[in-house]
Amino acid sequence: MTTGQHRAVRPRRAGLKAMAGRLSWGLGDQAVSSLTNFAIGIFVARELGVTAFGMFSLAWVTYGVLINISRGLATDPLMVRFSGVDTDLWRGAVARASATALVIGVGAGAVSLLFGLAAGGEFGSAFVALGVIMPSLLLQDSWRFAFFASGEGQKAFLNDVVWGVAMIPTMLLASLHANVVTFLLAWGGAATVAAGYGYVQTHLRPSLAGVRTWLRDHRDLGTRYLVENVSNSSGSQIRMYGLGAIAGVAAVGTVRGGELLLGPFVAVLMGLAFVAVPEAARVVKRDVHKLMKFCFLLGGSQAFAALIWGTTLLLVLNDRLGEFVLGDVWHTAQLLILPATFSVFNASFIGGAGTGLRALGAARRSMRCQLIASALYVVGGLGGAVLGGAVGSGWGVATATFLSAFLWWSQLHLAVRAHTRTPQETRTP
Numbered sequence: 497m498t499t500g501q502h503r504a505v506r507p508r509r510a511g512l513k514a515m516a517g518r519l520s521w522g523l524g525d526q527a528v529s530s531l532t533n534f535a536i537g538i539f540v541a542r543e544l545g546v547t548a549f550g551m552f553s554l555a556w557v558t559y560g561v562l563i564n565i566s567r568g569l570a571t572d573p574l575m576v577r578f579s580g581v582d583t584d585l586w587r588g589a590v591a592r593a594s595a596t597a598l599v600i601g602v603g604a605g606a607v608s609l610l611f612g613l614a615a616g617g618e619f620g621s622a623f624v625a626l627g628v629i630m631p632s633l634l635l636q637d638s639w640r641f642a643f644f645a646s647g648e649g650q651k652a653f654l655n656d657v658v659w660g661v662a663m664i665p666t667m668l669l670a671s672l673h674a675n676v677v678t679f680l681l682a683w684g685g686a687a688t689v690a691a692g693y694g695y696v697q698t699h700l701r702p703s704l705a706g707v708r709t710w711l712r713d714h715r716d717l718g719t720r721y722l723v724e725n726v727s728n729s730s731g732s733q734i735r736m737y738g739l740g741a742i743a744g745v746a747a748v749g750t751v752r753g754g755e756l757l758l759g760p761f762v763a764v765l766m767g768l769a770f771v772a773v774p775e776a777a778r779v780v781k782r783d784v785h786k787l788m789k790f791c792f793l794l795g796g797s798q799a800f801a802a803l804i805w806g807t808t809l810l811l812v813l814n815d816r817l818g819e820f821v822l823g824d825v826w827h828t829a830q831l832l833i834l835p836a837t838f839s840v841f842n843a844s845f846i847g848g849a850g851t852g853l854r855a856l857g858a859a860r861r862s863m864r865c866q867l868i869a870s871a872l873y874v875v876g877g878l879g880g881a882v883l884g885g886a887v888g889s890g891w892g893v894a895t896a897t898f899l900s901a902f903l904w905w906s907q908l909h910l911a912v913r914a915h916t917r918t919p920q921e922t923r924t925p
Contacts, residue, residue, distance in 0.1 A: 528653060532660040536683060537756040539667060542823040543674045548618075550740065552676050553752040555622045557733045559633065561726060562604045566634045568722035570596040571641035573714035576857055579645045579774035587700060590642040592710040595702035597638035601631035618676060625677045629684020632691045635702070639694030645774060651697050659690035720859035724866040731870035735877035739889055742881045750886040754832025757809055758802070758840050776855030784915050787852050791908065795848020799841045806837025828886065835890035842897035849904035858911040865907050869900035 541549045570593045578589040609627030612620040636659065643652040666682035695701070711718060739751060772794055779790050810833055818826035846869070853862040873896045880892025 528656040528660060532656065532663065534756060536663065536667070536679075537752070539671075540679050541753060541756065543671055543679070544676065548676055549752065551619055551622055552679065554619075554736060554740070555626045555676070555680060556752075557736050558608070558623070559626060559630070561730055561733050562600070562608075562630060563634060563637055564725035564728060565604070565722060566597045566600045566637065567641070568725040569600065569711065569718045570594070571638050572721040572725070572854070573710075573717045575641055575645050575773045576717060576777070576854060577714070579777055580647060583646075586642075586646050587698075588706075589710075590645075590698065591700050591703040592706035594635060594638040594642065594700070595704045596707050596710050597634045598631055598702050599704065599707050601634035604634075605630035622676045622680060625680040625684070629680060629687065632684055632688040636687045636691040636694060639691065639698065642698065647774065655690050655694055655697065658693045659686050662686035662689040717857065717859050720863045724859070724863040727867050727870040731873040731877075734874050735889065735893070738874075738878045739881045739886065742878065742885075750828040751832060751889060753826070753829030754836045754886075754890060757813075757829065757833055758806065758836045772851045773854045776851050780855050780915070784856075784912060787855065787912055788908065791848040791852040793848075794851060795845040798847065799844035802837060802840040802844055806833060806840070809833050809837075831887045832890045835887070835894040838894040839890070839897050842894070842901045845901045846897065846904050849901075849908040852908045853904075853911055856911050856915055858907075858914075861907045861911050865900075865904050868903060869896070872896040872900055 540552055544552060574589055574593040578586055581589075605627040607627070608623045608630060612623030612625075612627060614620070615623065636655070639655055640652040643649060643655070663683065663686035666685045667679070670678035670682035736751070776787060776790060776794075779787050813830070813833075815826070818830055850862060850865075853859075853865070873893060876892035876894075876896030877889045878892070880888035880890065880895075882888070884891070
């Protein structure tokens with residue numbers, strides 16, 4: 497009996513060790529990505545000042561919408577349906593998914609370029625630059641998620657390291673003629689290097705002939721994830737554009753500056769939730785009843801880390817250090833630290849519940865949650881802006897994410913119950 501118990505425990509420990517290893521690489525990759533974005537934001541904010549940094553931020557949030565379109569149609573279905581599969585099956589899926597991301601990048605880039613040319617001025621030039629770099633940005637992102645699906649987070653980590661290293665010389669060159677366009681091109685130029693390295697890592701060429709097949713075969717998930725992702729990123733874009741119209745472009749720079757100070761955890765919680773989807777899917781296959789615990793630990797650990805980070809910022813940063821980090825942006829952005837911390841805390845729990853819904857393939861529930869959450873985000877962000885400018889917008893978003901967290905967890909609870917009661921052959925996403 498003792499020997500049998502010993503043999504039963506060992507595979508479990510080995511499985512937990514393997515999971516911890518995969519999540520550690522995912523966490524490391526997100527740390528590199530978040531720190532790189534944090535460094536870029538800080539560098540550009542110091543070089544451009546609050547108004548020009550506001551324009552850079554508008555281009556950034558537009559990129560956020562476009563990358564979420566790509567993920568919804570290309571890499572989200574890849575993560576849900578091709579995590580832990582045979583290598584040959586994975587390679588074929590990655591070739592089609594990466595091509596889908598590339599095609600979306602080319603199409604979105606063309607639209608951005610035409611819009612920028614029509615708008616003209618410094619604002620329009622920023623969108624022309626965004627259009628030029630968009631294909632590389634989306635292709636590089638698709639390689640990262642392909643590695644997460646195969647459990648090779650170390651390759652995603654290395655790819656992001658290459659991007660970060662390549663950004664050092666490109667950003668330094670851009671600073672010689674500091675403006676919004678040169679910094680955007682520097683950012684995208686480094687992404688091109690990383691996208692090329694992704695080809696070296698996978699030895700795969702995006703299969704343009706397989707794009708139509710990919711979209712058709714995964715339209716049940718892709719369509720819903722597209723709506724979900726776009727509503728999420730569009731909410732942020734609407735808030736930023738609305739804030740600019742209500743309180744001025746400088747207010748956009750202020751909000752972005754406050755977000756930058758929480759940047760490492762914002763990027764980690766957004767990215768780690770996607771990295772954790774394959775692990776959550778494995779939990780579902782072993783014992784779906786443990787999914788809620790897994791998701792709570794995932795979200796709770798990030799929320800705890802966010803509180804520590806936000807508290808540290810409040811206690812450590814003074815005007816001298818703040819000006820060193822953000823330049824002139826600091827004087828207004830410092831008031832956003834507290835509401836931004838609460839927003840990230842709430843969003844951490846939202847990310848944990850969202851991971852569980854993705855692992856269950858409950859696309860209808862997650863789409864419903866995201867649509868309602870995005871509406872709350874816009875109402876809170878713009879309503880707060882009307883009442884109190886940038887700071888009011890920050891507290892409005894904190895309130896919206898608090899309410900949204902309850903919605904996401906209630907839907908995850910219902911989805912787990914439905915999964916356990918519904919026969920396998922009749923389950924639908």
